[in-house]
Amino acid sequence: MSSSTPSGEITERWDAFLAKIKERFEQTMSEAEAGCAALLDDAELDPMPMSNAWNAIRLQMLSLQRKIGDTWSEKIQEQLYDPNGDAKFEGAKVDREYAKGFALEQRIADELQATEVRIFGSAARKIYEVAKTKLEGHFACKQCGTPLQIPKGIFRSIYVVCASCAMTNTFEPGTFARSAEYFCAHYLANETAWPELKAMSAAEFRVNRAIDGDSDSAGEPRTLAMLKMWEAATKKYWEVYLKARIEIIPEYAADYDKDFNGKMQGFYNDVARYDEWKSPTNTSVNT
Incomplete structure (x- = not known):
């Protein structure tokens, strides 16, 4: 009224x-x-x-x-x-x-x-x-005392074979280092990928605030092009984020493809709720 x-x-x-x-x-x-x-x-x-x-x-x-x-x-x-x-x-x-x-x-x-x-x-x-x-402390073989070579970026328990006597030692980084792995890797990578995160979030915000094509409300109509921009920004963010995370924890490199595909599948599951994404002109593979 x-x-x-x-x-x-x-x-x-x-x-x-x-x-x-x-x-x-x-x-x-x-x-x-x-x-x-x-x-x-x-x-x-x-x-x-x-x-x-x-x-x-x-x-x-x-x-x-x-x-x-x-x-x-x-x-x-x-x-x-x-x-x-x-x-x-x-x-x-x-x-x-x-x-x-x-x-x-x-x-x-x-x-x-x-x-x-x-x-x-x-x-x-x-x-x-x-x-x-x-x-970076001194970790030595329990049998012969030779310093153990601990791989870079290890924040969890691993087995390390002594180069001198071949005994298998259990490397225990300690509670603080173990608990730091995910927190540090995630937030440092997120900081590196901040420009991409900002672009992805802006694209998502625009989509969420857009209106359906037949709505009388004020606002920008939602389009397939808008959704594709969100898709591109999301791909770029996860690419930069996951690679930055590998710089901190090198062993994550083995799971890069799996992690990237999993993140993008989450996006495709989300975007599928929009009718514009189901358009016959949309050539994305994961529709």
Whole structure:
């Protein structure tokens, strides 16, 4: 139902609402990095308290982001239409105001992800340096005392044959190094692949905010070309991420193809829900 409230007042309220959302988000992000770093240090490099705190912050900010779309659809959009006005003008006005909210939603998504990459990348570097120091200790054969040659990037128990007496030794890196493997490999690789992650996330955000072709709502119609851009960005991200992870843990190289195909299959399972992806003109193999 259309409102008799002048559109100028509606857009002023919309602008004020968006400004408050932006202010709260920026204040929270300005405090998050230092707070998470302090939690990591206080926990003696145990990332769990920091991770729990960040997850709580992230959920709060995603809820804040959702308020933009909810407020638009519940309180703003219909009030901007004037039943006695020119349809083209009213449509352009609605699109313009919608774009303000969309831009802030995108900014929150981008900055939230960028902050997460920085927080966890910094934490992973701290943990990784300590883990490497522990792994660079003196590991000797239990039978003859000859120093053992431990392969690079090993954060788990392995058998190592002594070059002198041929005895098989069990190399145990210690609890700290063992627990550091996945955390460090994932977040350091994610940091390396940040430009690709940002592009992939932006493409996905655009798809998720797009409207069906027959919808009357404001927004960009979803197209096959849009989905293909998301596909290309996803391929690039996983390629860079997985190769960066191998630089940290070389033994992951043996599973590169399997890991890449598994990640992309997850994408194809997800994108298959869109009718545009099922178009006869789509030549992707995994449709």
